[in-house]
Amino acid sequence: MADMTETMGPSTLREERSKTQFDVEAMKLVWAGSAAHKKVADKMKVLVANDPVFEKSSRPRLDRKSLYKNSLRKAAHAWKLIQDNHLTEEEASSLRHYIDEPSYNDLHWGMFIPAIKGQATEEQQKKWLPQAYKMSIIGCYAQTELGHGSNVQGLETQAVFDPSTDEFVLNSPTLTSTKWWPGGLGKASTHCVTYARLITDGKDYGIHGLSSLFVSPFELAFIAPIRSLDDHSPLPGITVGDIGVKFGNGGYNTMDNGFLRFDHVRIPRDNMLMKLASVTREGKYVKSGQPKQIGYGAMVYVRTTIVVDASNMLSRAVTIATRYSAVRRQFGTEKGKPETQVIEYATQQSRLFPLIASTYAFRFVGEWMNSLYADVLARIEANDFSTLPEVHACTSGLKSITTSITADGIEECRKLCGGHGYACNSGLPELYAAYVPACTYEGDNTILLFQVARFLMKALSQVGSGKKPTGTAAYLGNIQKLATENCKITQGREWLSYDVIIEAFQARAARLAGACALKLSKAPNAEAAFEEFATDLAEAARAHCQLIIVEKFVEKMRSQIPGRGVAEILEVLCYVYALDLVRINAADFLSTGYLTSKQISLAKDQLRSCFKKIRPNAVALVDAFDHTDHYLSSILGRYDGDVYPNLYKDAQEEPLNDSVVTEGYAAYIRPVLKNQLRQSKL
Numbered sequence: 001m002a003d004m005t006e007t008m009g010p011s012t013l014r015e016e017r018s019k020t021q022f023d024v025e026a027m028k029l030v031w032a033g034s035a036a037h038k039k040v041a042d043k044m045k046v047l048v049a050n051d052p053v054f055e056k057s058s059r060p061r062l063d064r065k066s067l068y069k070n071s072l073r074k075a076a077h078a079w080k081l082i083q084d085n086h087l088t089e090e091e092a093s094s095l096r097h098y099i100d101e102p103s104y105n106d107l108h109w110g111m112f113i114p115a116i117k118g119q120a121t122e123e124q125q126k127k128w129l130p131q132a133y134k135m136s137i138i139g140c141y142a143q144t145e146l147g148h149g150s151n152v153q154g155l156e157t158q159a160v161f162d163p164s165t166d167e168f169v170l171n172s173p174t175l176t177s178t179k180w181w182p183g184g185l186g187k188a189s190t191h192c193v194t195y196a197r198l199i200t201d202g203k204d205y206g207i208h209g210l211s212s213l214f215v216s217p218f219e220l221a222f223i224a225p226i227r228s229l230d231d232h233s234p235l236p237g238i239t240v241g242d243i244g245v246k247f248g249n250g251g252y253n254t255m256d257n258g259f260l261r262f263d264h265v266r267i268p269r270d271n272m273l274m275k276l277a278s279v280t281r282e283g284k285y286v287k288s289g290q291p292k293q294i295g296y297g298a299m300v301y302v303r304t305t306i307v308v309d310a311s312n313m314l315s316r317a318v319t320i321a322t323r324y325s326a327v328r329r330q331f332g333t334e335k336g337k338p339e340t341q342v343i344e345y346a347t348q349q350s351r352l353f354p355l356i357a358s359t360y361a362f363r364f365v366g367e368w369m370n371s372l373y374a375d376v377l378a379r380i381e382a383n384d385f386s387t388l389p390e391v392h393a394c395t396s397g398l399k400s401i402t403t404s405i406t407a408d409g410i411e412e413c414r415k416l417c418g419g420h421g422y423a424c425n426s427g428l429p430e431l432y433a434a435y436v437p438a439c440t441y442e443g444d445n446t447i448l449l450f451q452v453a454r455f456l457m458k459a460l461s462q463v464g465s466g467k468k469p470t471g472t473a474a475y476l477g478n479i480q481k482l483a484t485e486n487c488k489i490t491q492g493r494e495w496l497s498y499d500v501i502i503e504a505f506q507a508r509a510a511r512l513a514g515a516c517a518l519k520l521s522k523a524p525n526a527e528a529a530f531e532e533f534a535t536d537l538a539e540a541a542r543a544h545c546q547l548i549i550v551e552k553f554v555e556k557m558r559s560q561i562p563g564r565g566v567a568e569i570l571e572v573l574c575y576v577y578a579l580d581l582v583r584i585n586a587a588d589f590l591s592t593g594y595l596t597s598k599q600i601s602l603a604k605d606q607l608r609s610c611f612k613k614i615r616p617n618a619v620a621l622v623d624a625f626d627h628t629d630h631y632l633s634s635i636l637g638r639y640d641g642d643v644y645p646n647l648y649k650d651a652q653e654e655p656l657n658d659s660v661v662t663e664g665y666a667a668y669i670r671p672v673l674k675n676q677l678r679q680s681k682l
């Protein structure tokens with residue numbers, strides 16, 4: 001069956017790659033962040049891709065039990081590889097990343113261990129961390145309950161201190177207090193870090209958490225053993241299980257998100273994590289004297305990994321959509337010539353290229369957050385907490401907007417692949433299903449924007465009393481000028497200036513925040529007004545976060561970027577990222593009066609000309625992410641572009657095609673066809 005379409009994909013991608021105007025190998029280094037990171041990633045991605053245990057293309061077809069068992073097998077095999085090969089922490093984490101399957105490991109390494117590090121005393125860390133590092137215990141993070149998630153202050157689980165036995169009694173007093181959602185809890189974990197209302201000395205101390213409305217890191221966390229270390233059965237007083245099937249085939253269903261009820265479960269007093277606060281032998285609640293801000297380090301770390309992960313997940317989706325858009329042809333038949341590649345269509349470019357730009361933008365802002373994390377740790381060490389409110393606000397906002405754009409971006413890439421994007425073998429449905437909860441866990445994205453908005457309102461009120469905002473909010477110190485001087489450009493080319501772009505985003509963010517501050521200042525009740533203007537406040541917060549991402553992209557561009565043509569094409573991507581945001585948010589720029597409709601029209605013209613520069617480099621820009629076919633797990637996104645023969649082959653392997661006449665024929669099709677339904681047993 002050798003026809004033209006069969007061979008067209010590979011030759012098309014070869015031709016695309018021959019048009020590239022920059023050094024792809026150098027871009028791979030920029031994407032990886034350093035030669036050392038690249039070396040680790042290269043080693044781990046090959047190790048995973050070549051190991052049959054890590055096969056994943058069958059995932060969407062597996063029933064839940066087989067899916068879960070297979071995921072346990074992978075986790076065990078990975079742990080064996082880590083030990084046998086003496087992998088470093090970075091290598092082990094990279095290995096888990098390339099296995100690409102949500103599992104209890106994510107919570108054990110990503111939440112349980114950091115929670116102990118952040119909230120346990122040194123003595124307690126010495127007790128728990130070695131067991132956790134050896135995996136002789138498996139831990140998870142049990143905060144959310146059936147009735148409350150975002151509103152941490154509303155959690156109901158109780159930890160009542162009993163001085164007669166020197167123990168806490170953990171109890172779930174209501175149905176709604178059942179812990180619900182924690183990953184790894186359902187079937188795998190032996191322990192959890194759980195959050196509960198501390199009741200001692202006749203007083204309810206509440207939860208002290210990082211809630212939607214009050215910002216302070218957790219204080220009241222407890223380590224609760226939940227399963228026997230001998231036979232894994234639930235311990236006395238514990239009711240635990242999996243909450244059930246979640247969105248999408250495969251997807252996040254490899255994870256055992258669980259429920260947990262405590263029925264007067266006794267744990268030693270020392271199982272309360274006591275870095276920030278403790279309960280004495282007599283039952284007195286005592287603050288440790290350690291500033292509560294020390295908990296911020298762990299929070300910045302977790303959010304940094306989420307933003308870096310957003311760039312990774314978006315990079316997968318755009319790789320698939322870009323390669324396939326080059327291979328896919330529709331319309332435009334000039335006699336004897338192939339049809340037009342869909343990537344040539346202006347609408348395809350205007351949907352796809354800004355997503356490629358966003359992928360790089362998120363990568364660079366993630367890189368900056370890594371340095372921010374180091375800075376936060378150093379400052380905490382030196383008892384300097386001055387930057388923490390600003391860091392908390394910007395990391396909340398960046399988590400919110402990068403995960404929202406990534407989830408929407410994956411879905412957009414699915415649509416960019418037309419009908420074939422809807423098939424599981426495109427890799428996109430499962431990617432979306434597994435990724436989309438990132439908009440909810442680690443803080444609902446809307447709630448996180450409110451944290452940013454509160455910070456902005458406070459910063460503006462302090463500007464009024466002469467205090468200079470710092471860091472990512474420094475521009476608010478200049479609000480007088482930003483709110484009154486409008487954009488002056490008259491020619492399209494003037495948009496291609498970092499200063500012009502940054503000033504536009506600063507003016508928009510400052511004006512939106514300023515307008516909210518004015519409304520709040522006029523209201524008799526600030527809390528009620530915050531609720532009334534919540535939509536505007538969320539918009540102001542979003543504008544502030546987009547400004548941060550634009551600024552960090554520009555900062556990257558102002559650094560040394562080696563490699564032939566690399567800086568040049570990244571510059572184009574930087575403008576695409578910013579100008580597309582101007583296009584999408586034209587209403588904000590117009591309503592705040594900073595831009596005229598003529599200036600917005602000039603921005604759109606520039607955007608179109610930037611797309612022309614991206615076009616010959618599009619495939620190479622996604623090749624630079626350096627994803628293996630195993631990691632992408634997508635027929636549409638194959639590196640060699642050999643799409644159609646493989647779609648055909650995959651259909652032949654569909655289990656429904658095991659027999660030519662389907663199993664239900666005799667019972668359910670034949671009686672319909674033969675008008676024999678009355679005689680048949682249904």
Ligand SMILES: Cc1cc2nc3c(=O)[nH]c(=O)nc-3n(C[C@H](O)[C@H](O)[C@H](O)COP(=O)(O)OP(=O)(O)OC[C@H]3O[C@@H](n4cnc5c(N)ncnc54)[C@H](O)[C@@H]3O)c2cc1C
Nearest residue numbers: 141142143144148149150181182183437440441442444446
């Ligand atoms: C896949 C997955 C994995 C998870 N893993 C874990 C885990 O390991 N451990 C754990 O403890 N939890 C986990 N969770 C739970 C998760 O952290 C919570 O679901 C999340 O914090 C959101 O809280 P919620 O469900 O209470 O949402 P809700 O707060 O009930 O949100 C519902 C809606 O109400 C809106 N809303 C709520 N309050 C306000 C307000 N004040 N103003 C305006 N709008 C508001 C929200 O924006 C949202 O649109 C997981 C969840 C998922 C989906």
